[in-house]
Amino acid sequence: MEGKTALSAWFNAQKIALGPIIFQAARVLRDSGILGTLRESPAGLTVEEIATKAATSPYAVLVLLEAGLAADIVRCDDRRYLLTPTGFYVLTDESTRINMDVVQKCCYQPAFYLEDSLRDGKPVGLQQCFGDWETIYPALSSFPEAARTSWLEWDHYYSDAAFPQALPIVFARKPRRLLDVGGNTGKWAIQCAGHCDDVSITILDLPNVVALADENIRERGLQERINTTGIDLLDASKPFPRDFDAIWMSQFLVCFSEHEVLSLLERAAAAMDTNARLYILDNFWDRQTYDIAAYCLQTFSLYFTFLANGRSRMYKASDITEMVEAAGMKVDDVTDNLGICSSLMICSKR
Numbered sequence: 001m002e003g004k005t006a007l008s009a010w011f012n013a014q015k016i017a018l019g020p021i022i023f024q025a026a027r028v029l030r031d032s033g034i035l036g037t038l039r040e041s042p043a044g045l046t047v048e049e050i051a052t053k054a055a056t057s058p059y060a061v062l063v064l065l066e067a068g069l070a071a072d073i074v075r076c077d078d079r080r081y082l083l084t085p086t087g088f089y090v091l092t093d094e095s096t097r098i099n100m101d102v103v104q105k106c107c108y109q110p111a112f113y114l115e116d117s118l119r120d121g122k123p124v125g126l127q128q129c130f131g132d133w134e135t136i137y138p139a140l141s142s143f144p145e146a147a148r149t150s151w152l153e154w155d156h157y158y159s160d161a162a163f164p165q166a167l168p169i170v171f172a173r174k175p176r177r178l179l180d181v182g183g184n185t186g187k188w189a190i191q192c193a194g195h196c197d198d199v200s201i202t203i204l205d206l207p208n209v210v211a212l213a214d215e216n217i218r219e220r221g222l223q224e225r226i227n228t229t230g231i232d233l234l235d236a237s238k239p240f241p242r243d244f245d246a247i248w249m250s251q252f253l254v255c256f257s258e259h260e261v262l263s264l265l266e267r268a269a270a271a272m273d274t275n276a277r278l279y280i281l282d283n284f285w286d287r288q289t290y291d292i293a294a295y296c297l298q299t300f301s302l303y304f305t306f307l308a309n310g311r312s313r314m315y316k317a318s319d320i321t322e323m324v325e326a327a328g329m330k331v332d333d334v335t336d337n338l339g340i341c342s343s344l345m346i347c348s349k350r
């Protein structure tokens with residue numbers, strides 16, 4: 001190894017070792033308003049000036065700023081601190097904010113139990129930090145408000161941005177009956193009803209989740225067009241309802257182990273005729289154009305281990321393709337680069 005390469009590899013290793021401390025420093029710099037204050041002061045500010053503006057002690061400002069120097073969030077020029085481009089992204093980039101919030105409010109403490117979760121095949125982080133639940137999904141409605149809000153914002157951020165682009169692809173085949181599996185709060189179903197007057201939608205999700213969807217559907221007067229069924233789809237003996245032209249699964253299969261995904265896909269296939277299509281919208285790290293997206297997805301994969309369920313992961317498109325084929329279907333088409341980093345797979349029966 002060349003000297004420079006070894007030095008940068010060593011530096012990288014130290015960044016990993018100290019990552020949790022840097023994370024907290026960056027978050028507090030953001031949340032205390034210090035980064036915002038620096039953004040408004042292009043000529044820079046001294047520690048004392050920042051302390052006055054942020055209504056905090058000079059000691060607090062100094063230690064945060066010095067960690068910020070290490071993280072390249074701020075720089076110092078003749079005792080005046082200035083925001084760097086990285087600090088600008090920490091402060092203003094929506095995806096960074098959403099990721100940082102869900103890490104802080106939902107993942108930070110549970111991640112400490114990663115090893116236990118891997119050993120036990122259970123989300124030990126969830127159980128230690130949020131209560132004795134088997135998975136996060138029925139637990140979410142009883143999460144503390146800040147944790148629930150940050151989770152919903154994170155979850156919806158990735159799928160919401162893809163929905164408008166996915167609608168014309170799904171409706172190209174003019175489905176009249178659409179089954180939204182894992183339809184959550186009804187966001188996709190409501191958009192489908194707005195997109196096409198002739199479609200009726202059924203949402204399948206856990207009973208306490210469809211209760212939330214029902215509220216949203218009622219608020220918009222869409223009860224005639226969208227109905228919901230509360231069901232635990234982990235129960236492999238429960239078949240999918242039949243006679244749907246389109247079955248939609250958005251960010252759904254990631255919630256299940258390979259064995260469970262196969263069972264879900266087999267039940268979907270059993271409910272489909274040859275004209276029906278299965279649409280799988282997900283964030284596959286092997287289909288990303290940008291390394292930044294693959295980095296986020298590969299890292300967040302462990303959220304499923306320590307917090308969500310202890311046994312699923314961010315699947316690659318190639319993993320899902322194998323499971324689709326094992327369930328008696330084939331992948332007809334994949335459209336990438338929808339929304340932030342989603343891909344849409346279209347599958348039919350073989």
Ligand SMILES: C[S@@+](CC[C@H](N)C(=O)[O-])C[C@H]1O[C@@H](n2cnc3c(N)ncnc32)[C@H](O)[C@@H]1O
Pocket residue numbers: 137138155156159160181182183184185204205206209231232233234249250251252255
């Ligand atoms: C990651 S969210 C995706 C929600 C939505 N489809 C989207 O794209 O934003 C996964 C959804 O699957 C549902 N889900 C998870 N486990 C389930 C189960 N065992 N039975 C039924 N639904 C389940 C969750 O309640 C949640 O609404």
